[in-house]
Amino acid sequence: MTASPLKPVQIIGGGIAGLSLGLALRRAGVSVTLIEAGDYPRHRVCGEFITGLDTGTIDRLGLAPILADAQHHREVSWFLRDRLLRRQMLPDPALALSRHVLDQRLANAFVSAGGELRTHTRADLEQTPDGRVFATGRRPARSDWIGLKCHAYGLALKSELEFHLGDNAYVGLCVVEEDRVNVSGLFRQRPGFGLTRETALLTYLRASGLADLAHRLSEVEIDPASFSAVAGLGFSKPTARADRLVIGDTFAMIPPFTGNGMAMAFQSAECALDPLLAWSRGEADWLVTLRKVNDRLRRRFRRRLASAKTLHPFLFNPQGQRWLAVVNRAGLLPMRALYNVLH
Numbered sequence: 001m002t003a004s005p006l007k008p009v010q011i012i013g014g015g016i017a018g019l020s021l022g023l024a025l026r027r028a029g030v031s032v033t034l035i036e037a038g039d040y041p042r043h044r045v046c047g048e049f050i051t052g053l054d055t056g057t058i059d060r061l062g063l064a065p066i067l068a069d070a071q072h073h074r075e076v077s078w079f080l081r082d083r084l085l086r087r088q089m090l091p092d093p094a095l096a097l098s099r100h101v102l103d104q105r106l107a108n109a110f111v112s113a114g115g116e117l118r119t120h121t122r123a124d125l126e127q128t129p130d131g132r133v134f135a136t137g138r139r140p141a142r143s144d145w146i147g148l149k150c151h152a153y154g155l156a157l158k159s160e161l162e163f164h165l166g167d168n169a170y171v172g173l174c175v176v177e178e179d180r181v182n183v184s185g186l187f188r189q190r191p192g193f194g195l196t197r198e199t200a201l202l203t204y205l206r207a208s209g210l211a212d213l214a215h216r217l218s219e220v221e222i223d224p225a226s227f228s229a230v231a232g233l234g235f236s237k238p239t240a241r242a243d244r245l246v247i248g249d250t251f252a253m254i255p256p257f258t259g260n261g262m263a264m265a266f267q268s269a270e271c272a273l274d275p276l277l278a279w280s281r282g283e284a285d286w287l288v289t290l291r292k293v294n295d296r297l298r299r300r301f302r303r304r305l306a307s308a309k310t311l312h313p314f315l316f317n318p319q320g321q322r323w324l325a326v327v328n329r330a331g332l333l334p335m336r337a338l339y340n341v342l343h
């Protein structure tokens with residue numbers, strides 16, 4: 001008896017979720033075509049540190065060589081409007097690597113494993129044939145949050161990770177490669193600012209009460225190609241649609257302060273892997289596969305998404321930050337417990 005051939009999978013979107021799923025499927029012998037609107041390498045708005053990525057997921061997706069030289073950061077300093085609020089040690093190190101390097105490495109590994117990668121190709125998202133996975137990143141939302149980022153050379157940090165809370169803003173800094181520091185923030189959009197990609201970050205830092213940080217940044221050289229911006233960011237409820245298989249931010253975007261979005265993207269690829277392999281081998285039909293992946297995603301991420309959504313306003317708006325500062329001064333912030341519910 002000859003085994004029937006494996007059914008091919010098509011993935012739309014070559015970010016963390018799509019590329020890591022494509023790589024794992026290829027290594028299991030499945031034909032994979034991945035359609036990506038952009039190209040590599042590319043800068044993306046992202047804090048570029050990964051927290052809560054477990055070794056189980058790293059092993060299952062074969063990520064160890066890709067993350068081997070990532071920086072390990074454990075020490076975090078929290079600042080409220082340029083004043084040190086608290087230092088803490090993370091229970092596990094955060095892995096830091098620029099998206100410029102990480103996405104390119106994943107794309108190279110996918111192609112080396114025999115995957116077909118079509119860049120500069122935008123897929124029609126209305127078509128939902130069996131075997132198609134949507135990993136197209138965040139769903140555009142009506143929101144007034146914007147994300148801004150750049151890479152600064154030789155910026156001296158006050159700890160491995162700096163986290164700054166400002167007026168309707170938070171910003172994270174960490175070393176990503178050699179002397180390259182990623183500076184990335186989420187800001188409530190301010191109407192009437194005439195900005196360019198190059199001036200937006202400094203202008204927003206100053207307007208958010210983060211003048212010291214803006215000053216430190218204005219003193220060092222910035223990689224001009226790294227200035228990036230993204231608008232229309234929404235942190236909505238998970239959408240597991242009955243008619244399509246979604247992973248990564250397309251399933252749900254967790255607020256960036258958690259540093260867990262990339263871990264979730266990898267973990268959602270892991271959640272989809274076995275059901276897709278069963279479908280590819282002809283052991284399950286497509287609707288059963290969709291339902292199984294959706295159940296896995298909901299179970300794995302429900303608690304952390306709900307916790308992050310509850311905490312987000314406390315970090316972001318001035319009233320919440322004042323409350324946070326008072327609770328912190330009283331020594332009542334349960335950092336370890338918060339970390340556990342967010343990862």
Ligand SMILES: Cc1cc2nc3c(=O)[nH]c(=O)nc-3n(C[C@H](O)[C@H](O)[C@H](O)COP(=O)(O)OP(=O)(O)OC[C@H]3O[C@@H](n4cnc5c(N)ncnc54)[C@H](O)[C@@H]3O)c2cc1C
Nearest residue numbers: 013015016017037047048123136137147248249256261262
């Ligand atoms: C300000 C900010 C800071 C963040 N900081 C961190 C952090 O420190 N740590 C962390 O872990 N996470 C962070 N995140 C979140 C993290 O960036 C995302 O969770 C992660 O990128 C999700 O990966 P993904 O593969 O789902 O989507 P993406 O990485 O967005 O990839 C989606 C891909 O789909 C492609 N695409 C879209 N539409 C189409 C189409 N029609 N056809 C073809 N291709 C298409 C896009 O070009 C893109 O390459 C941050 C996010 C923001 C906004």
